[in-house]
Amino acid sequence: xxPNAADSGWFESxxxxxxxxxxxxxxxxxxxAPADWPAQAVEAGVAADTDDYYAQLRTxxxxxxxxxVAEREGADDQQLLHAVRAMDDATRTAxxxxxxxxxxxxxxxxxxxxGIDGAREIATCEPDDPVQERVVALATRIxxxxxxxxxxxxxxxxxxxxxxxxxxxxxxxxxxxRLISLAxxxxxxxxxxxxxxxxxxxxxxxxxxxxxxGSSPKHGIIYxxxxxxxxxxxxxxxxARALAGKLTIAARIDHYSGDxxxxxxxxxxxxxxxxxARADDGDGGGNVDGDTEEEQ
Amino acid sequence: xxxxxxxIQRREFDGRQRLATRGQPVYGEPTDGEWRCWDAGRxxxxxxxxxxxxxxxxxxxxxxxxxxxxxxxxxxVADFAGPTYAVEFAPRPMGDLLDVAEARNNLFPLLKDxxxxxxxxxxxxxxxxxxxxxxxxxxxxxxxxxxxxFLTDDGQLLLxxxxxxxxxxxxxxxxxxxxxxxxxxxxxxxDRQRLASHDDHLGxxxxxx
Numbered sequence: 001x002x003p004n005a006a007d008s009g010w011f012e013s014x015x016x017x018x019x020x021x022x023x024x025x026x027x028x029x030x031x032x033a034p035a036d037w038p039a040q041a042v043e044a045g046v047a048a049d050t051d052d053y054y055a056q057l058r059t060x061x062x063x064x065x066x067x068x069v070a071e072r073e074g075a076d077d078q079q080l081l082h083a084v085r086a087m088d089d090a091t092r093t094a095x096x097x098x099x100x101x102x103x104x105x106x107x108x109x110x111x112x113x114x115g116i117d118g119a120r121e122i123a124t125c126e127p128d129d130p131v132q133e134r135v136v137a138l139a140t141r142i143x144x145x146x147x148x149x150x151x152x153x154x155x156x157x158x159x160x161x162x163x164x165x166x167x168x169x170x171x172x173x174x175x176x177x178r179l180i181s182l183a184x185x186x187x188x189x190x191x192x193x194x195x196x197x198x199x200x201x202x203x204x205x206x207x208x209x210x211x212x213x214g215s216s217p218k219h220g221i222i223y224x225x226x227x228x229x230x231x232x233x234x235x236x237x238x239x240a241r242a243l244a245g246k247l248t249i250a251a252r253i254d255h256y257s258g259d260x261x262x263x264x265x266x267x268x269x270x271x272x273x274x275x276x277a278r279a280d281d282g283d284g285g286g287n288v289d290g291d292t293e294e295e296q
Numbered sequence: 297x298x299x300x301x302x303x304i305q306r307r308e309f310d311g312r313q314r315l316a317t318r319g320q321p322v323y324g325e326p327t328d329g330e331w332r333c334w335d336a337g338r339x340x341x342x343x344x345x346x347x348x349x350x351x352x353x354x355x356x357x358x359x360x361x362x363x364x365x366x367x368x369x370x371x372x373v374a375d376f377a378g379p380t381y382a383v384e385f386a387p388r389p390m391g392d393l394l395d396v397a398e399a400r401n402n403l404f405p406l407l408k409d410x411x412x413x414x415x416x417x418x419x420x421x422x423x424x425x426x427x428x429x430x431x432x433x434x435x436x437x438x439x440x441x442x443x444x445x446f447l448t449d450d451g452q453l454l455l456x457x458x459x460x461x462x463x464x465x466x467x468x469x470x471x472x473x474x475x476x477x478x479x480x481x482x483x484x485x486x487d488r489q490r491l492a493s494h495d496d497h498l499g500x501x502x503x504x505x
Contacts, residue, residue, distance in 0.1 A: 010418045026406075031418035034446050038379075038421055054379060054402065061404040061419070062397055068407040069387040069394070157433070158409065162386045172464070226465050258388065266495075 009037040010060070011046045011053075019063060022056070026064035077163050077186035080156065084177035087152035094119075094145040101138045108132050116146045165260045166250035170268065171225060178221050179247065190248075190255035197251075198222065198244035222247065227272050232279050242271045298348050301355030303376025309333045315345055317375035320399040323368050336493055339369040340430055340456035343491045344499040350487040351454060351501055353377075358424040360446050362410040362439065363431035365389045367396035367403075373428065374403040381420045385409050410439050413446070423448040430456045437478035444482040444504050453483055453502040460496055472498045 010025040038050040047053035098119040105112045105122050108131060112118050122139035125132070153174065160173035164186055168176040182200045183189035189197070199206050201221030209216045219228055219240035231239040246268040253261055300306075307316045309326045315334040326333045336342040345351060356378040364370040364382035366389040374380040374396075382397070383406045384390050390407050397403045408416045410431050424446050431439055436457055447453070457475050459468035475498075476485055483502035491497045 008418065026419055029418040030414045030416075032414065034417045034420050034422040036422055037419070057404055057419070058397070058401065061406060062394060065390055065394055065397075065405045065407045069390050158385060161432075162388060165388075230465060 007031060007033070007035070009035065009040055011037070011041050011056070012044070014046075016046065019059065022060035023064040023067055026060050027068055077180050080159055080163050080177045081181045081185065083152055083156050083159065084174070084181045087149055087156065090145055090149035090152060094142050094149060097138065097142045097145070101135065101142055105135050105139070108135055116142065119143060120146070164251065164254040165258070166253050166264065167247065169260070170250045170265055171222070171247055175221065175224055178224075179251070182221060186251060186255050190252045192248065194241075194245045194248040197248050198240050219244075227268075231272075231276060235275050235278055238275050239272065242275060243268065246271075298345055298351045299353060300345070301353045301376050303355045304334070304345070304353070304372075305331065307331055307333075315342060315372075317372045319371060319375035322371040322396050322399075323366075334372045335368075339372065340491060340494050340497060340499065341369050341428055341454060342372065343493050344454060344456070344489070344501070347489055347491070347499065349489055349499055349501050352452065353426070357426045358421065359426045359428060360420055360424050360443065362427070362429040362443060364393055364405070365430075366392035369428075369430070370403065371396045371400070374400045377426070378402060379421070380404065381406060381416075381424075383408050383410050383416065410443065411435070413443050417445070420446055422446060424451060426452050426454060428454045432458050432461045434462055436461065437475045437481075440479055440502075441482040447504045449504060451504045453479075453500070453504065455479075455500040455502065456491070456494070457498045457500060458496060459498070468496060468498075476500065 008031065010029050011022070014021045014025050038053045041047045041053045042049060047056055094116055098116045099114070101122065102112050102114050102118040105118070109122065109125060113121060119139045119142040122136060123143045125136050127133040127136045156177045157173040160168040160176045164176055164180065167179070171179060179197065179200060180186050180189055183192060199217045199220040202217035202219065205214065205217040208214045218237040222240055222243055223229055225243060227243050228236055228240050246264055249264055253259070253264070303317055305316055306313045307328055309316070309328065315336065316328065316331040317334055318330045319332060321327055321332050323338070325335055334342045336346045353376070355376050359373055359377045359380045361370045361373060361380060361382045364384040367382065370380065370382045370393070380403050382393060382403060384393055385408065387407065390405065393405050397405045404419070406416050406419060411433070425448060427440070427443055427447050429436070429440055429443070433439070436455070440453055440455055457472060459471040462471045462475065472488070476488065479485060479500070479502060482505060484505055485500060485502045487501040489499050491499050
């Protein structure tokens, strides 16, 4: 199966009656621009008339979608877990290398900006000698690595809503992936109590607290959610508890049922509005109301 | 005012006038003979039609539908329109969409990413009359602009913008304004309205420039 030329329709390189080939062309082909494909197919003798063309197209698209669904259903929470870990590793490594690279580049070029942006600038330079060649080559690698980190993020943004629609809607795709990654899978996340979800990612602080040092952590990775970090410090504990409760429910719906339920998102929005209204009421803050809030 | 084709009628269900199309029932909607109710509470396009937005449909249109999901709305579109290309990225709802497509002759399901029109330009024909878009991703205006290539001159864009997909924290009106602003790159906006039954959504009708 050769890929379609940039300006040809899906039917172009498919033999008549070759159903597998047609589905493959639907799935893997591409074109720079659409055209009047029905007319072209009739003209090329692929279809007797446009009705015949649409009938063939229907069979091919349904077959292709069915195949692709079967394959993609293998895309599970474990893929998400690997993707988010790979993204974090790629980002961290790119930053570390960029630091090294810009430090080195400072001895060779003028006005080197720091960080990945700096490395990307250097990557576009024309090297004059063997030293500069190495610096520019390193910068190019960093540029690629940072690009891969961005692509991984895009991949996670598309995959997370498939794996966990409610969790991804509530937490955002990347935080949803991080929670799944920290728990070790959607299955184990769904089985955790919300108090554990609340402090996922704050294990050091939690165990220090359990060993008698320091206060208990109010939030773990869910701190990155705007509902937590956008709430005033006095109310962050409440916000984190409310969010963790709903996230736990979202993870359970995603794991055990898989359908999207708008209701729980509205409930969280309401709860957050109540918590944030305390700031407007001139309440001194702090969780002094005797913990009457519902956990879930 | 909305111009409805013959394929969409207002009929009485549960004591009130609601939209209906003719086709196989899909999601347990009430039916009246061969007519099935188009539930505006579950369909943003249905809500836009019920709200009487400036939509011009005559029936038999070529349609590209982005974000078809399980096929709730696209099933009604295929009932009154001509060739209907339904793009959906997620495999799970695609399973349901396939059942909808099996029961119709003019619905072509495509498991593709609406942000990458190159990957389906070899399938979807040019000069379509209507682009319907309901995708919950950041950059909804970009998607609409990139997919304008499939529309004929003057073709209609029927768009539901979800504010929370762009920015969870910003004021929805600000988000809507910035999305509409970006749309003008390829479209002229005819009508915009908040959808009462779909909180957080703006319905937009536009024409390709």
